[in-house]
Amino acid sequence: xxxxxxxxxxYGDTLAVDDLSFTVEPGRVTGFLGPNGAGKTTTMRLILGxxxxxxxxxxxxxxxxxxxxxxxxxxxxxxxxxxxxGGRSARDHLLCLAQTNNLPARRVDEVLDxxxxxxxxxxxxxxxxLGMGQRLGIAAALLGxxxxxxxxEPVNGLDPEGILWIRTLIKRLAAEGRxxxxxxxxxxxxxxxxxxxxxxxxGRLIADxxxxxxxxxxxxxxxxxxxxxxxxxxxxVTADGGTIRDDGDGRLVVAGLPPERIGDLAYExxxxxxxxxxxxxxxxxxxxxxxxxxxxxxxxxxHADDDILTGSGV
Numbered sequence: 001x002x003x004x005x006x007x008x009x010x011y012g013d014t015l016a017v018d019d020l021s022f023t024v025e026p027g028r029v030t031g032f033l034g035p036n037g038a039g040k041t042t043t044m045r046l047i048l049g050x051x052x053x054x055x056x057x058x059x060x061x062x063x064x065x066x067x068x069x070x071x072x073x074x075x076x077x078x079x080x081x082x083x084x085x086g087g088r089s090a091r092d093h094l095l096c097l098a099q100t101n102n103l104p105a106r107r108v109d110e111v112l113d114x115x116x117x118x119x120x121x122x123x124x125x126x127x128x129x130l131g132m133g134q135r136l137g138i139a140a141a142l143l144g145x146x147x148x149x150x151x152x153e154p155v156n157g158l159d160p161e162g163i164l165w166i167r168t169l170i171k172r173l174a175a176e177g178r179x180x181x182x183x184x185x186x187x188x189x190x191x192x193x194x195x196x197x198x199x200x201x202x203g204r205l206i207a208d209x210x211x212x213x214x215x216x217x218x219x220x221x222x223x224x225x226x227x228x229x230x231x232x233x234x235x236x237v238t239a240d241g242g243t244i245r246d247d248g249d250g251r252l253v254v255a256g257l258p259p260e261r262i263g264d265l266a267y268e269x270x271x272x273x274x275x276x277x278x279x280x281x282x283x284x285x286x287x288x289x290x291x292x293x294x295x296x297x298x299x300x301x302x303h304a305d306d307d308i309l310t311g312s313g314v
Contacts, residue, residue: 001026001179002047002148006056009042009203016042018203019056024181026147029174031194031211032183033287039203040183041079044150048077060148072101072144079152081137086126090117090136093125097143111139116165130157138166149173150181155189167193187284199287215286223254223262226275236265253279 002024009017017039024030034040045051047058049066060068060075068074084093094108112118115135120128125136134157141149154170155163170193174180184190190197197214199207207214227233230252237244242257254262259276266273 001062002058002060002181004043004047004056004058007043007046007053007058008055009039009046009051010054016203017046017053020200020203020205021056022198022205022208024148024179024198025196026179027174027177028195029170029180029182029193030196030198031190032181032198032200033187033190034200034206037202038200040200041152042203043200044077044079044152044181044183047150048075048079070101070144072097072103073146074144075148075150076141076144076146077150078134078137078141078154079150081130081133081156084125084133084136087124089122089124090128090139091121093136094139094143097140101144103144107143107145111142114142114169115139131159131162134158134166135162138169146178148179148181152183153185154182155184155186163189187282187287191283211283215283222279223257223259224275224277224279225252225254225262225273226250227252227266227271227273229271232269233266233271236269236271237262240265251275 004023005021007017007020008015020039020043032040032043042051046053047060047065049064058064065071065075088096090112091108094111095105097103098105098108109118109121112121115138117132117135117139120132125133128136134154138151138154141151149170151170154166158166167189170180170182174195182190182194191211194211196210197207198205199214224247225233230246233252234244237254237257240257240261242262243255245253247253257265259278263273263276265271266276
């Protein structure tokens with residue numbers, strides 16, 4: 001279990017983490033989301049004792065991680081897959097970690113097999129692809145068979161088969177009773193993996209809730225409609241106080257009216273419907289809606305971008 005209470009980190013005039021409190025529970029995958037510059041990496045570094053908090057506390061299984069006598073048995077972490085001596089083979093890299101953490105050498109071959117690197121265990125890591133480097137980093141995180149696992153962008157560089165593999169692995173680790181903390185920018189993957197979400201923006205907590213609750217909180221009720229007479233339906237919906245937009249795939253999205261009311265309007269006015277269903281926002285849509293005010297870096301005006309693309313701004 002990871003517990004943060006009032007966690008704060010300041011770098012000069014920059015407040016990277018601002019009075020952050022949350023708990024990462026065992027037995028579930030907790031997704032860690034936030035825009036660029038939100039403080040996610042800083043928070044993970046504070047958990048691991050790589051940085052000291054300006055204020056507040058963070059503990060792993062009831063104590064600061066730096067106080068652990070067997071750190072790799074307490075926490076397995078993947079923050080930077082490139083943090084490997086390129087001249088060492090995959091096996092030697094893991095064997096060095098095992099020896100310095102008083103772990104049995106047999107564990108090295110076990111994790112190499114688990115991540116699918118047994119066939120290249122003797123090769124130097126400098127020749128590894130990005131995906132192979134990710135697998136090696138995951139092997140290192142699993143080496144101590146820890147109760148807490150932290151992954152920062154674990155699917156970075158993996159092909160579709162690799163992404164499915166790490167998703168399955170992460171879920172299995174949580175099902176075994178471990179606390180799994182995962183940060184990722186891939187919303188579709190997080191939506192398929194996480195049970196619970198912690199969302200931050202500008203260092204502050206925005207949401208701490210189950211995935212379903214976040215989706216409901218971050219999106220207005222909407223209804224997906226398909227009809228051969230969209231113009232007429234649009235007039236009826238607008239007159240009744242709803243809003244309507246084209247979803248771009250032949251469907252309309254109506255907000256402000258329940259499905260039953262839209263169905264009644266269509267029936268009473270002879271508008272044929274081919275589809276009428278409540279639409280739940282995707283994680284990406286809910287995330288963008290809830291974190292819009294916390295985005296640190298934004299692109300320029302849309303028309304300026306258009307000028308660049310068309311050359312009219314030159």
